[in-house]
Amino acid sequence: MNRSPVNPVGILGVGVAAPELRLAAAAVGAAWGAGGGKHTIALCDADEDTLTLAWSAAVGALGAAGVDGGALSGLWWGTARPPFAEGPSLAMLATALGLPASADGLLAAGSPHAGAEALVAAWDAIAAGHAGLALVVASDALVPGVGTAGEATTGAAAVALVLGPTADAANGSGPPARLAARTSRQLAVVDRYRGDAQDATADVYDGRLFREEVFLPLVTEAGRALAGTAGAIGAWSIGDGDGKLAGAAARALGGPLAGAPILAELGDTGAAAALLGAVPVLAEAGTVGVVAYGGGRATALAIEVSKPVPGAAGAVAALSRGRTVTYTEAVKARGQLVAMVDPVPMGVPPASAAFVRGALEMLALEGARCTSCGSISTPPSIHPRCAACGAPGLEVVALARRGRVETFVVNQTMPPPFQAPLPLIVLDLEDGARLMLQGAPADAERLAIGDPVELVLRRYAVERHVPVYGYKARLVASNAGDRVVAGAEGSGG
Amino acid sequence: MSWNKVAVVGAGLIKFGELFEQSYEQMAAGAFDAALASVDKGMDKRAIDAVIVATQRGTLWGQEGIGGNTIPTAIGIAGVACTRVENACPSGSDAFRIGAMAVASGVHDVVLVIGVEKMRDKSSAEGLLARAASGHPLYNRGETAPVLFAPFATRHMYEFGTTPEMLASVAVKNHHNGCLDPYAHFQNEVTVEQVLSSPPVCRPLRLLDCCPQTDGAAAMILTTPERAAEFSDKPVHVAGFGVATEAPYLHEKTTFLGMPATTAASKRAFAMAGVGPGDMDMAEVHDCFTITEILDIEDLGFVEKGKGGPASLEGETALDGRIPVNPSGGLLAKGHPIGATGVAQLTECYWQLREEAEGRQVAIRNGFALQHNVGGRGSGVSVVNILTRNA
Numbered sequence: 087m088n089r090s091p092v093n094p095v096g097i098l099g100v101g102v103a104a105p106e107l108r109l110a111a112a113a114v115g116a117a118w119g120a121g122g123g124k125h126t127i128a129l130c131d132a133d134e135d136t137l138t139l140a141w142s143a144a145v146g147a148l149g150a151a152g153v154d155g156g157a158l159s160g161l162w163w164g165t166a167r168p169p170f171a172e173g174p175s176l177a178m179l180a181t182a183l184g185l186p187a188s189a190d191g192l193l194a195a196g197s198p199h200a201g202a203e204a205l206v207a208a209w210d211a212i213a214a215g216h217a218g219l220a221l222v223v224a225s226d227a228l229v230p231g232v233g234t235a236g237e238a239t240t241g242a243a244a245v246a247l248v249l250g251p252t253a254d255a256a257n258g259s260g261p262p263a264r265l266a267a268r269t270s271r272q273l274a275v276v277d278r279y280r281g282d283a284q285d286a287t288a289d290v291y292d293g294r295l296f297r298e299e300v301f302l303p304l305v306t307e308a309g310r311a312l313a314g315t316a317g318a319i320g321a322w323s324i325g326d327g328d329g330k331l332a333g334a335a336a337r338a339l340g341g342p343l344a345g346a347p348i349l350a351e352l353g354d355t356g357a358a359a360a361l362l363g364a365v366p367v368l369a370e371a372g373t374v375g376v377v378a379y380g381g382g383r384a385t386a387l388a389i390e391v392s393k394p395v396p397g398a399a400g401a402v403a404a405l406s407r408g409r410t411v412t413y414t415e416a417v418k419a420r421g422q423l424v425a426m427v428d429p430v431p432m433g434v435p436p437a438s439a440a441f442v443r444g445a446l447e448m449l450a451l452e453g454a455r456c457t458s459c460g461s462i463s464t465p466p467s468i469h470p471r472c473a474a475c476g477a478p479g480l481e482v483v484a485l486a487r488r489g490r491v492e493t494f495v496v497n498q499t500m501p502p503p504f505q506a507p508l509p510l511i512v513l514d515l516e517d518g519a520r521l522m523l524q525g526a527p528a529d530a531e532r533l534a535i536g537d538p539v540e541l542v543l544r545r546y547a548v549e550r551h552v553p554v555y556g557y558k559a560r561l562v563a564s565n566a567g568d569r570v571v572a573g574a575e576g577s578g579g
Numbered sequence: 580m581s582w583n584k585v586a587v588v589g590a591g592l593i594k595f596g597e598l599f600e601q602s603y604e605q606m607a608a609g610a611f612d613a614a615l616a617s618v619d620k621g622m623d624k625r626a627i628d629a630v631i632v633a634t635q636r637g638t639l640w641g642q643e644g645i646g647g648n649t650i651p652t653a654i655g656i657a658g659v660a661c662t663r664v665e666n667a668c669p670s671g672s673d674a675f676r677i678g679a680m681a682v683a684s685g686v687h688d689v690v691l692v693i694g695v696e697k698m699r700d701k702s703s704a705e706g707l708l709a710r711a712a713s714g715h716p717l718y719n720r721g722e723t724a725p726v727l728f729a730p731f732a733t734r735h736m737y738e739f740g741t742t743p744e745m746l747a748s749v750a751v752k753n754h755h756n757g758c759l760d761p762y763a764h765f766q767n768e769v770t771v772e773q774v775l776s777s778p779p780v781c782r783p784l785r786l787l788d789c790c791p792q793t794d795g796a797a798a799m800i801l802t803t804p805e806r807a808a809e810f811s812d813k814p815v816h817v818a819g820f821g822v823a824t825e826a827p828y829l830h831e832k833t834t835f836l837g838m839p840a841t842t843a844a845s846k847r848a849f850a851m852a853g854v855g856p857g858d859m860d861m862a863e864v865h866d867c868f869t870i871t872e873i874l875d876i877e878d879l880g881f882v883e884k885g886k887g888g889p890a891s892l893e894g895e896t897a898l899d900g901r902i903p904v905n906p907s908g909g910l911l912a913k914g915h916p917i918g919a920t921g922v923a924q925l926t927e928c929y930w931q932l933r934e935e936a937e938g939r940q941v942a943i944r945n946g947f948a949l950q951h952n953v954g955g956r957g958s959g960v961s962v963v964n965i966l967t968r969n970a
Contacts (some may be wrong), residue, residue, distance in 0.1 A: 430705075430712045432720075440716060448717055464830065465718070473831050493737075493835045495729040496782040497721055501704045507782075508721050512730055512829050522718055522830040535737045546720055556717035 093213040096252040096261025097389065099153065100368055100397040101146025103139045104128045104243040104352050105227070106528070108408035109416040114238040117413040125329060127241040127353030128408065130227045131419050131527075132505065133544040135553065136165045136244070137179055139358075140225035141543040143244035144183050147221065150397025151248035155184030159217035160191035164204030164224045164357045166380065167280070167287075168195050169545075169553045178555060181449040182543050183221070184484065190217060197278070197381025198226065198325055201357035205247070206385065209265050212251050220249045226356025229420050231286035236278075239328050240287070241353025243405070245362040262395045263368060267316040268387035271308045275300055275382050278327065286422075293328065301331050302338060305377050308386035309339045312375055316388035320372035323363030325379050326354050332363075335377070344374055351406055356380075367391060369398035409528070421548075429503040436552040443467045448556050451487070451541065453519045454480040462519035488562070489515035491537045496530045503547065511559045513539055521559075529561045538562040582851075583683040586807035586814040587966065589618040590926040592797035595764045595914040597699045601794070603634075604653035607695045610796035610919070611654040614691070618800065619811040622689075627800070629687040630661040633674035633694035635917035650693060660687070668865065668954020669822075669962035670694065671921025675799065676820045676964060682801050683817075689806065693798040694922035698915075706792050714956060718830060725781035725789055725868060727829065727957035732783050732870035734835035738885070741873065743783065745888030747774035749869040750787045752897055753905050757912025759898075759939035762923070764793045764914035774869075788869040793914025797923035815932050818854065818947060818967040821847025827959025836885070840961035841878035841953050848963040849880075854947055856880035859902060859965075861931050861941045862949040863924035866909040872896075875951060876904060879963070903941040906931065917954075924950045925964060932968040943968070 108126045115122025130139070140163060148155060161180045168175035176193040185191075190211065194203035201224025211217035225244030230236035252261050277296055280287045290296040305324060313319050321344040326332035329349060336343035345363025355362055360378035367374035368391055377386045417423040434440040444467050446452055453462040456472035457479035463469035466482055494511040497504075509525030511533070523541070525533060539559040547554045591613025593606055601609070615622055632647030647663030666673040671694035678692040698706055714722060735741045751771055757763035769787055777786035800810075807814040823843030826832065833839070849855055856879055864879065866872035873887035881902045882890040890896060896904035907913050907927040910920060928948035930936045946969040953961040 432716055433712050433714070434716050436716075444716075465715070468715070473826050474833075493730040493734040495726055495733060495784075496779075497723060497726055498778075498782065499725075499780045500721060500723055504721055510721055510726055510730075512832070512835070520830045520832075522828070524721055535734065546717055554716065556720075 094252040095212045095265045097263040099147045099151025099248040101143045101246045102401045103142035104405045105130045108410045111238040113413045125350045136225045136227040137169045139244035140223045143246040147246035160189045162204040162208035162222045164194040164200035166198050166356045198356040199380030199383045202378035202385040222247045224358045224361050235289045241355045243355035243358045262393045263391040266388040266390045269311040270385045271304045272383045304384040305335045306338045308384040312386035319375035322375045324377045325360035368395040427502045430501045432549045436554050451485045453485045455483045486516040487541045489513045523559045526560045584804045585679040585682045585817040586804045588810040589614045589800035590929040591617045592923050595793050595795035598794035603697045606796035608654045610798040614798035626689045627691045630691045631674045631678040632663045633670040633918035635670045669952035670918045672952045672962035679817045690801045694919035695796040696916035696918040698792040728868045729781045729784045731835045741888035745892045746869040747771045748892045749872045750774045753909040753911040757908025760908045763908040765912045790867045790910040790915045793916045795916030795919040797919045818965040819848045819851030820964045822962050824960045827956035837878045838958035844961040844963045845879045852965045858945045858947050859949045860943045861903040864951045865953045906939045921952045928966045
């Protein structure tokens with residue numbers, strides 16, 4: 087048990103993502119006539135979920151590591167609650183990230199421990215020589231029950247790591263960080279729980295009981311065992327259920343808690359929490375102990391950081407960009423306040439032939455480039471001939487992910503499940519392809535012809551209980567502008 | 580081009596509106612009776628040997644599978660040849676063109692073209708594109724009918740400085756004309772201020788920039804010039820027609836400043852008729868939204884590209900303007916029961932050329948009138964018909 091791995095595994099890049107929406111714990115308290123606290127939580131908008139967050143973090147990690155999705159051996163994804171209780175969660179995320187059809191990998195789920203399980207599995211696959219470059223994503227966007235204690239503490243975020251064998255790197259230019267050691271503990275008890283047919287995750291039965299007899303013993307045992315193997319741990323990042331447990335566990339382990347500001351900003355981010363808290367250490371140097379807890383299992387692992395991991399610097403600042411919403415807006419965004427009107431069904435069901443034919447073109451964002459005139463027709467499945475010149479010679483290509491607004495509207499009048507304002511944008515991508523996609527409601531008031539936009543994966547609908555994913559166009563300028571505000575001091579921006 | 584001429588000897592419609600009390604079949608019978616009664620010298624309905632029905636969407640009254648074959652029995656001429664035409668918003672225009680070709684070919688002698696559409700048997704939220712769930716499941720998600728035209732307004736404003744006031748002037752004119760048309764759905768004037776303060780529907784379009792959802796039916800009777808003398812001493816003739824298509828989806832458009840299919844269809848029609856836009860005494864064009872009329876009058880050659888807004892604002896398209904457009908009130912005021920729309924526009928052209936349009940009669944100088952529809956996920960197909968009172 088708990089042997090050190092034979093073949094060392096390095097971290098080549100990191101990416102993070104959190105939704106833009108923030109809810110103040112005080113607003114939850116006010117809604118239910120209780121105290122709240124000073125922290126906020128991040129929560130998904132209606133078109134976001136654990137998969138879209140995972141995608142955003144993964145795109146960031148791949149970019150930071152300079153790795154193309156097609157070069158990956160596989161995707162190891164941990165999320166307590168995958169978007170499909172049973173279904174193609176992993177294949178959809180892998181396809182949207184451009185992984186090859188032959189990609190390996192695993193979806194770990196069922197508790198917030200899933201993030202650590204995904205990381206450990208990828209680690210083993212590389213150490214055993216089965217995998218080369220591996221993408222690990224830990225994400226969650228759990229939905230707490232209205233009126234539960236978890237409502238003021240349950241957040242949403244994702245963190246992604248690109249892992250690779252350190253043997254590939256020459257001496258002196260080895261990976262910036264390395265997975266050093268790990269250990270696990272388990273106890274067969276019921277903690278946070280959601281059964282079949284339940285939409286929301288229930289609180290633990292007894293908070294004191296959980297803290298004293300389950301969480302602290304398991305986490306500190308695993309942490310102490312890790313410290314015994316890995317040596318000095320400079321800081322601890324510990325997954326947390328209520329915003330106070332992680333601090334208590336770190337104190338028990340005798341080290342500072344890494345990522346406390348992230349916890350205060352985003353709340354308990356479930357499967358993402360333990361790795362996310364370690365990101366500030368990845369931006370510096372030292373050894374961080376990461377302890378993930380969930381479902382009666384605790385895994386502690388040590389990461390040795392020798393120099394800043396690409397993508398880590400600035401990641402925390404990026405997470406602090408939020409937009410506070412009211413409690414009413416929050417429960418609507420979480421799908422817990424729903425108009426009693428029959429929503430309009432999609433014209434074609436998400437399991438039907440159109441989605442099977444279009445699976446790649448919608449998720450991998452493909453176009454058909456004409457071998458005669460070079461113009462790109464989208465999507466390929468409805469363009470057997472070039473839309474511009476009629477020629478039959480077409481090759482499928484991956485589309486660019488940035489472009490400019492050619493024209494747009496803001497739709498204000500739609501039946502449920504649509505919500506106004508809904509921008510609809512005709513945009514020209516950098517490769518010359520033209521698309522029409524939904525825009526972000528937050529951009530509705532500031533869209534203009536010529537504006538730069540980037541494509542982001544979003545949940546277009548939940549249709550017949552099935553999430554449907556596709557790309558939306560988001561103003562690039564608005565993000566850049568917010569970043570300037572976030573780091574305004576002395577930036578001159 | 581050599582083709583046998585075609586004459587129109589009868590035309591009629593029912594008052595457009597929210598006709599909750601009438602069935603699809605009852606509307607059709609009303610329009611047919613009106614057309615038959617309009618024949619100057621009378622006509623035995625048994626003279627009709629073919630019916631072309633335009634209905635765009637049977638689903639709007641709950642029947643996916645209707646064919647034109649319900650119509651002959653409903654209107655009392657069971658047994659006659661009958662075919663339904665669907666060609667998006669120009670369904671009625673195209674039914675007329677196909678009816679004309681049936682006569683021109685010599686196969687049929689007397690053809691009834693009838694457009695019928697039930698828009699309001701389902702709630703307005705469930706109507707047509709209001710569901711925002713047709714087309715491609717992602718690329719068209721959220722697309723209601725105004726989404727198909729509003730992007731042109733955004734771009735036209737950006738390129739040419741077209742203003743909301745210019746758009747509003749189209750609604751003001753067509754509502755005014757509608758007050759003079761007893762068949763129009765709306766019989767009320769609106770002001771520029773009312774248009775500009777109406778609720779945003781799909782920015783930059785507001786409620787009064789949009790046509791209503793309207794039930795209606797219209798019918799016309801076509802025959803050979805030789806047979807026409809049996810029925811009328813002043814028939815109107817089909818001078819020419821044209822149809823053109825373009826890529827329908829918005830992301831396939833090569834321009835948002837106009838609709839190339841409209842220009843192409845009109846060029847074909849003008850060439851067939853041997854005339855040009857300057858020869859038209861009036862036009863009934865597709866004004867499903869205010870911006871559409873502005874695009875139409877540019878694309879049809881009535882005004883220079885980019886000048887449709889100022890021309891509308893300055894009254895060039897009013898009843899007494901240089902080129903009167905939509906004297907019937909257009910889709911904005913008369914209504915847009917899709918299959919019936921084109922046939923009703925042609926009926927207006929017929930009345931105008933016969934100078935029977937009463938309070939909204941325009942000056943007929945050259946004897947030509949143009950009718951136009953565009954539609955199909957925006958502008959996938961355009962149809963132009965040209966009528967003349969000249970022999």
